[in-house]
Amino acid sequence: MVALVPHLTRLMAGIPIPNTHLINSSIALARANLPEHTYNHVMRSWLNGQAIINHLPAANRSKIDVEAYGVAAILHDMGFAWNASFVSADKIFEVDGANAARALIRQQGGKEWTEARIQLVWDAIALHGFTEVARYKETEVLLTCAGTFTELVGPEVSKASFGDLITVNETEYAAIEAAFPSHKLLTTIREDLVELCRIKPATTYTTFVGDWGEKYLPGYTRVGHRSVDLLEAIVRDYP
Incomplete structure (x- = not known):
């Protein structure tokens, strides 16, 4: 209603x-x-x-x-x-x-x-x-x-x-x-999203925010945190 x-x-x-x-x-x-x-x-x-x-x-x-x-x-x-x-x-x-x-x-x-x-x-x-x-x-x-x-x-x-x-x-x-x-819309978007990647990276790996970390934050990587990494590390093909 x-x-x-x-x-x-x-x-x-x-x-x-x-x-x-x-x-x-x-x-x-x-x-x-x-x-x-x-x-x-x-x-x-x-x-x-x-x-x-x-x-x-x-x-x-x-x-x-x-x-x-x-x-x-x-x-x-x-x-x-x-x-x-x-x-x-x-x-x-x-x-x-x-x-x-x-x-x-x-x-x-x-x-x-x-x-x-x-x-x-x-x-x-x-x-x-x-x-x-x-x-x-x-x-x-x-x-x-x-x-x-x-x-x-x-x-x-x-x-x-x-x-x-x-x-x-x-x-x-x-x-x-x-x-x-x-004012400076793109700059402020970039700065805010990169800051999230810096202060709480674990919350950014599976969302669009991580794209900004990968491009602009030195040392930031999603590798090891992606769903493909988890599944390939744990799931196996069984006969």
Whole structure:
């Protein structure tokens, strides 16, 4: 069941957005704990996804939990807070973000936040970097993935992966960028992902993060940690 939330009651970067306590709390948590470039990224991700939602026919929009989507999009990168309160030593950054969102919802969400809604937010964050899984999940999960990808590469490139879902237009995209600038976007992405490879390499071997370690971090290697290494070391052909 889709939770009822107030109508889109305010504008941000020209995009009509829902105005709820938990969305505002999510923005405050991200603003207080994320580096500016990461905060700007999550806000751009949310607003691009919300613009996509706003372009849907009313009947389709009514089926989307825009509050759950908003919380997921805003908090999806809390694993880059570089703060022990959010960044674990043994979990992939997506799970760190999902756990942070779940903790906030349980603290401030109220009775309307059922376990199913909390799980939806958790899944959306945990899977936002796994396109080939997210595209087959709930719409809110797909939008968290698609909004994030769209903010990074732009609407036209994103359409190659997500097709007609990507309806945010170039005017909206530019307004979002102007409100939350992406200065040195590639450099900051590289630095953050390489830092994960440095401080907790075991969490990066099986995800895209490891690609950055292999290319940019001296001494980093996945060899010995890949599934092929494990299986070939243990599994045998039997007569």
